[in-house]
Amino acid sequence: AAGVIQSPRHLIKEKRETATLKCYPIPRHDTVYWYQQGPGQDPQFLISFYEKMQSDKGSIPDRFSAQQFSDYHSELNMSSLELGDSALYFCASSDSNNSPLHFGNGTRLTVT
Amino acid sequence: AQKVTQAQTEISVVEKEDVTLDCVYETRDTTYYLFWYKQPPSGELVFLIRRNSFDEQNEISGRYSWNFQKSTSSFNFTITASQVVDSAVYFCALSEAQGTYKYIFGTGTRLKVLA
Numbered sequence: 001a002a003g004v005i006q007s008p009r010h011l012i013k014e015k016r017e018t019a020t021l022k023c024y025p026i027p028r029h030d031t032v033y034w035y036q037q038g039p040g041q042d043p044q045f046l047i048s049f050y051e052k053m054q055s056d057k058g059s060i061p062d063r064f065s066a067q068q069f070s071d072y073h074s075e076l077n078m079s080s081l082e083l084g085d086s087a088l089y090f091c092a093s094s095d096s097n098n099s100p101l102h103f104g105n106g107t108r109l110t111v112t
Numbered sequence: 113a114q115k116v117t118q119a120q121t122e123i124s125v126v127e128k129e130d131v132t133l134d135c136v137y138e139t140r141d142t143t144y145y146l147f148w149y150k151q152p153p154s155g156e157l158v159f160l161i162r163r164n165s166f167d168e169q170n171e172i173s174g175r176y177s178w179n180f181q182k183s184t185s186s187f188n189f190t191i192t193a194s195q196v197v198d199s200a201v202y203f204c205a206l207s208e209a210q211g212t213y214k215y216i217f218g219t220g221t222r223l224k225v226l227a
Contacts, residue, residue: 031213033214033215035215041219042203042217042218042219042220043157043203043215043217044217045214045215045216048212048214050212055212056211056212056214058214088155090157092157094213098209098213100145100147100159100162101159101213101215102159103149103156103157103159104156105155105156106155106156106157108155
């Protein structure tokens, strides 16, 4: 079965650079969630989208922005990167029937 | 406010032992969902189970079983006859049943199964 696809799997950036993470949800899933998991931490909710509109916002820094496109894929844009942004970033998707979240394999971002 | 507590930071067991991972939650919602996810060393989050707040029946799936007790706000997870492949971090999570369904995760329990 198709799963949530995230790219890239690994990303290394320097401080003050920008990064773009991509997420392709499971087909026919209309809701996308982004989570950030720091080393040894639990995943923290950043932001979610339903039908291309932002549906909820968590602890997402102002330096980050995200959107969901007409094909339901989503991108997380991160600017002025800081060392503390180094983390595993997960995307998850679900459908309108409130299915359990299916997570992608994550993008591991390292800021040096 | 919603909160999930996994008091056990790390547990080590020897293969074939049974192990129970504890999860206690707080919510003011009357309708909510509880989940368990497994995060193996490779890093992905693997869905194990979802339980809604109206369904207190215990569930068994192979070597896995879950005990949901609303009276004590607990949703514990037992692995019977543990195997080395069960070594992972296990997260309990809570979501509202209305709205955006975002998850609140516990801090996770690292399970080490020794051969």
